Amino acid sequence: MKTLLKPLLASVLLFSTLVAGGLHAQASTSGKPVAISADNAVLLTVFLKHDQSRNLNEIRTKLTEQELFKVFPPEGVEIVSWTIAMGIGHVIVLRFPASRLREVNLAIERSAWGPFRTEFFPTYDYMDIVAAEQSKVRKPAPAK
Template identity: 60%
Template sequence: MTETVMLTVFLKHDQSQNLEQIQAHLGEQEWWTGFPPEGVEILSWNVVMGIGQIVTLRMPPELLPKVNVELERRAWGVFSTEFFPTYDFVPVRDRLTREWQERKEAAANE
């Protein structure tokens, strides 16, 4: 399996602009066809009222600089950005839950 990293990006709306201004800028920057760059998978893309958008991406590590450049090229001017390395906690949570239940059952059988 190819190594990948996950990245969560907060795209915070510039609230000094209205929706029409934001959409016009994104259109001029070819946002909808240029982001994310090729080879980057969108895992989720959510609108969060009062914040903007939260996007989670999965990619080979070598594409991280390209994601950064495309955000600078296409999103700046309508969004401020924050980045958070991300990982899937569900398998870890499942393992921890299973281990906790096994310990609980073992203690009850003593």
């Protein structure tokens, strides 16, 4: 049962992000890229999972042909982190206005599909909550 709920929850979260992004994009009529701000920014974690039927040279050749590093991420999209998880592949966290979700998705489809299987997860920053919880339970010991 849990294995069915996880993909369903991820799909619902991604769909809600897409809908919110689409609504926001329709509201913006200036045609100029929207700047990232606290009220419009989304974090998106992207997994680019290696196609293990190909060796590294084949993957790199395909990425060069598809111009991954030229088109992804689109200009103005912030890379929060880009790491490699051994045995999995690239784990990328991006920050951008919700209205640019379609553009980010298209950049991945055009440049990463083939060498990688992709997964996406809407993400949020939890550090403020962790810090607040830690400060509650890690009070300094009284002086002797």
